[in-house]
Amino acid sequence: MSEKWTTANIRDQRGRVAVVTGANTGLGYETAKALAERGASVVLAVRNVEKGEQAAARMTGDVTVQALDLTSLDSVRTAAAALRSRLDRIDLLINNAGVMYTPKQSTHDGFEMQFGTNHLGHFALTGLLLDLMLPVLGSRVVTVSSVGHRIRAAIHFDDLQGERSYGRAAAYGQSKLANLMFTYELQRRLATHGTTIAVAAHPGISSTELSRNSPAALRLPLSRLAPLLAQTPAMGALPTLRAATDPAVLGGQYYGPGGRNEAKGHPRLVTSSPESYELAVQQRLWAVSEDLTGVKFPVVQAEQSSFPPDHGGHA
Template sequence: MSVKPRWNVQDIPDLSGRLALVTGANSGLGLASVVALARKGARVLMACRHPDRAARGRDAALAQVPEAAERLEIVSLDLTSLDSVRTCARTILERFDRLDILMNNAGIMAIPRGLTADGFEIQFGTNHLGHFALTGLLLPLLLQTPASRVVTVTSAAAEFGVIDFDDLMGEKRYRRWSAYSQSKLANLLFAVELQRRLSLSGYSTISLAAHPGIAATNLQRASMAAEASKFQIASLKGFLSIAQTADQGALPQLYAATDPQAEPGGFYGPRGFLQMKGSPAQIPLRLNRRGRDEATRRRLWEVSEALIGFRYPLADS
């Protein structure tokens, strides 16, 4: 079903009584999503790694939505540590009896090679495996919440991604942009495969994917700060000159998370030229033909389960 051409945050329905969890909620797309969800009445858990940054993000959100003071809460989550992911999920499962929206938003982009606490290449480990583990651990709560949604934020960089099963962790060869694209393709494949398995299992929970187009966030600055040539710095300045704001970039993931017309397994991004800017539109999975490759999706799922050490309670055939 098509999205109306000028969909914006005013079109988000009333979310009173709903619980949302947003990862990477202290800045950028995550913070914009927190503000929009809270403004419509949701209780929002801001899942963040750094306490100080999280507190500043909450203050920034409350400056825009002061009436949400009792509905915005910080929860500790470090996606580079499976122990932290397990602790976060256990806390939420113990405290809440529903979870309406899980927005897998946090990410890192094109940084030098590093390892997570569990020995995974840091971009694949953070962007994909951390969210894969978090979603699986929170699945019991999602499944008992009628019509709950999992929204996984990917990137147009998925178009260039290849899942290198022979070198997932970049041990043989590491190129930071290739590693980033692989992790973003993994996000897309996960979202599609999760919907397939939810449908097979007969649950009302749905999985969707979204990408922001070109949006100015801390991701670009962090990437350039980590390792940048003069050319890359100049490119960043050019990028920022044409980028839309984080508020605009968050619209596709907000549509996926809240609109009654969003379709199970749907993929949403900007409707403008080359999907760079604009209000949300549904994007065919031709964004990357690998997104339609069921064999790759199933293999990635199985490998991911082996790496995180547990299996999802969902049918696969």
């Protein structure tokens, strides 16, 4: 397959059902749009239903909208119940929605906003929908991380909610590191089932609304540099789309742009930080996430193994 993987490489998706969070704008919109154009039945899982309906109207194909507020576990449970009532299967769950560099604030359940939205909300949603995926051969959970997972890379178990010390960038980095650790531990648990895989992706540096909470001192420089450093949302969505649709993808892999420093370019297999592969931390994070969300997955902890570093490297 060509190194310059594009939406033209996406195979026919007819008969497949995809749920994409945060799909009314940016990366999620481009991801959902491309899947719908290839024939998938796509559900836009969004906080603002009106904006979701407007986004759906701009897409071609079978596209519907589901209300989902990842900052509220009640909303996550309600959305999961609604999806379970209307769908008999899910082929693709794409955990794309996220917040970045928010000021210190909490979710409805009292979690730090970035950790609660980016990680815990998606953790809960995945756990509540996974039994719609396990019977489906070839189904995938794709979780969107970020190059920011390397920023002060650690899961601060002694202060997960940033109550003693809070920094926007560090909190974002923790949430994106959690996305990867969740993916790797989920894949380890899924491996014995042989039907569903968990994969991660990141968009590099993309021009989206996600950076709107950047500190004021950075906004103007970033806006001026964006045309040089950033790629379009359509390009930024390609790693997610490849992770979701490329037949060669393996569980536990991580896809990102192939250019310098993974900032932009066509998607390829990449590696995450050494910290992201720490098995004991992955398993501790999983246990803590189950306790915080009250969601138990229909897959059990697997035996320890060297996975996923054996699946890492570059394509």
